[in-house]
Amino acid sequence: MPVLVLDTSADITVTLVDGDGAVLADRCVAEPRRHAELLAPLVTEVLTEAGVDRRDLTAVVAGTGPAPFTGLRAGLVTARTLGLALGVPVHGVCSLDAIA
Numbered sequence: 001m002p003v004l005v006l007d008t009s010a011d012i013t014v015t016l017v018d019g020d021g022a023v024l025a026d027r028c029v030a031e032p033r034r035h036a037e038l039l040a041p042l043v044t045e046v047l048t049e050a051g052v053d054r055r056d057l058t059a060v061v062a063g064t065g066p067a068p069f070t071g072l073r074a075g076l077v078t079a080r081t082l083g084l085a086l087g088v089p090v091h092g093v094c095s096l097d098a099i100a
């Protein structure tokens with residue numbers, strides 16, 4: 001029951017797949033202002049590394065900030081689009097709560 005987690009609330013773009021509490025694969029990239037450009041390839045890399053087909057995802061979780069608008073929007077739009085395309089729920093989580 002893999003879950004795709006995206007957080008673009010900071011200069012670092014984080015994408016990880018979490019299955020039953022275990023991190024299967026993750027990527028952290030310190031590339032400010034390139035969230036929209038890097039997010040889709042990172043999602044593909046993580047799914048490939050974990051051996052998970054996107055159709056097997058059970059949910060998408062996105063960090064909701066606080067954050068600068070453009071980077072945050074890239075993550076939220078990507079999460080929502082994936083959720084709609086795959087027919088899975090999308091959940092927003094405060095990025096500060098996730099770090100704590």
